[in-house]
Amino acid sequence: MPAKGYVEISIETCKGCNLCVIHCPTKCLALNTSDTNSYGLHYAYMVDEDECIACQNCAIMCPDAAITVFKKVS
Amino acid sequence: MKPGYEQIYKRPETLLPKRMHYCPGCFHSTIHKIIMEIVEEWDIQDKVIGVCPVGCSVFAYDYLDIDMQEAAHGRAAAVATGIKRMLPDKIVFSYQGDGDLAAIGTAETIHACNRGENFTFIFINNGIYGMTGGQMAPTTLEGQKTTTSPYGREPATTGMPIKMSELVSQLISVAYVERVSCNTPANTRKAKRAIEKAFKIQMKGLGTTFIEVVSNCPSNWKCTPEESLEWIKEKALPYFPLGVFKEPAKEEVE
Ligand SMILES: Cc1ncc(C[n+]2csc(CCOP(=O)(O)OP(=O)(O)O)c2C)c(N)n1
Ligand code: SF4
Ligand code: SF4
Numbered sequence: 095m096p097a098k099g100y101v102e103i104s105i106e107t108c109k110g111c112n113l114c115v116i117h118c119p120t121k122c123l124a125l126n127t128s129d130t131n132s133y134g135l136h137y138a139y140m141v142d143e144d145e146c147i148a149c150q151n152c153a154i155m156c157p158d159a160a161i162t163v164f165k166k167v168s
Numbered sequence: 169m170k171p172g173y174e175q176i177y178k179r180p181e182t183l184l185p186k187r188m189h190y191c192p193g194c195f196h197s198t199i200h201k202i203i204m205e206i207v208e209e210w211d212i213q214d215k216v217i218g219v220c221p222v223g224c225s226v227f228a229y230d231y232l233d234i235d236m237q238e239a240a241h242g243r244a245a246a247v248a249t250g251i252k253r254m255l256p257d258k259i260v261f262s263y264q265g266d267g268d269l270a271a272i273g274t275a276e277t278i279h280a281c282n283r284g285e286n287f288t289f290i291f292i293n294n295g296i297y298g299m300t301g302g303q304m305a306p307t308t309l310e311g312q313k314t315t316t317s318p319y320g321r322e323p324a325t326t327g328m329p330i331k332m333s334e335l336v337s338q339l340i341s342v343a344y345v346e347r348v349s350c351n352t353p354a355n356t357r358k359a360k361r362a363i364e365k366a367f368k369i370q371m372k373g374l375g376t377t378f379i380e381v382v383s384n385c386p387s388n389w390k391c392t393p394e395e396s397l398e399w400i401k402e403k404a405l406p407y408f409p410l411g412v413f414k415e416p417a418k419e420e421v422e
Binding site for chain 2: 096099100106107111112113116117123133135148150151153154155156157158159162163165166167
């Protein structure tokens with residue numbers, strides 16, 4: 095079944111603060127510890143595409159407004 | 169966008185597409201974002217005027233796509249007073265740190281509140297002087313280590329942390345005082361609602377509105393952003409409780 099939602103995270107805007115990751119109730123986000131953006135920072139990405147419920151918690155917590163949230167049209 | 173999905177949240181366009189200079193995880197960015205969400209949702213870009221402080225948020229005018237005025241350290245309340253009196257139809261806010269609002273600017277703050285100046289204070293209380301390298305602020309917690317209190321703040325010589333919301337809510341002309349935080353998604357939503365309410369009350373001309381945000385400074389607290397949330401929950405909020413300290417009657421606001 096397709097996920098209820100998904101997010102897009104701007105790699106260059108992200109500062110790797112991890113606040114989105116720790117507030118995702120379904121643990122579908124993570125910091126990419128094997129890559130950095132041009133500022134040398136690990137950025138957040140969707141590690142589990144199937145679990146997003148489009149709750150927006152990550153986007154609300156992201157200080158830098160790096161996250162766009164999409165919800166499945168019912 | 170993937171087919172079958174709709175966009176439900178995006179960065180407000182009134183928050184300019186620039187990289188903000190704030191440290192990772194700093195709530196200055198979060199509060200900028202919230203204010204601009206309101207500006208965009210209410211379509212009031214031409215109606216809002218902000219006043220910047222001196223402190224880490226000294227360059228806020230570079231990010232917020234609204235009219236803004238820089239004030240000297242601590243004087244944002246005086247500048248906001250002038251702007252609001254000349255342009256009473258605008259929604260005016262000052263954006264100030266605790267060093268700015270509650271140390272060097274205490275007189276301006278208290279007297280603007282006491283006169284009931286009809287603008288909104290957005291007070292970022294991170295318990296430290298961020299910009300200048302982590303010196304003790306009036307809001308630094310008892311025992312908290314800073315560069316100028318290396319053994320922890322001692323009340324015997326420096327007093328107890330100042331509770332600005334409690335203080336200004338005593339003043340008759342102040343209409344609305346609420347203390348909020350951005351340490352959880354629920355609290356961040358509440359912070360946005362508080363600023364919205366303050367703007368509404370300001371538009372009704374009911375008096376001074378004052379929103380204190382219990383904020384963080386991971387860099388000078390010398391911790392990760394995640395640990396700064398723990399500190400807020402365990403240490404800051406027991407001393408600086410969240411909630412409404414004063415508000416007008418519902419029928420006055422609606
Ligand atoms: C008249 C004057 N005195 C002192 C300073 C030095 N100074 C710059 S920012 C600051 C305090 C910043 O702390 P705060 O207002 O809490 O803001 P933060 O950086 O933590 O956001 C001080 C003392 C100054 N710029 N001008
Ligand atoms: S909250 Fe924002 S800046 Fe922080 S890691 Fe997540 S996407 Fe990056
Ligand atoms: S020094 Fe502190 S208050 Fe200033 S931007 Fe960094 S985290 Fe924020």
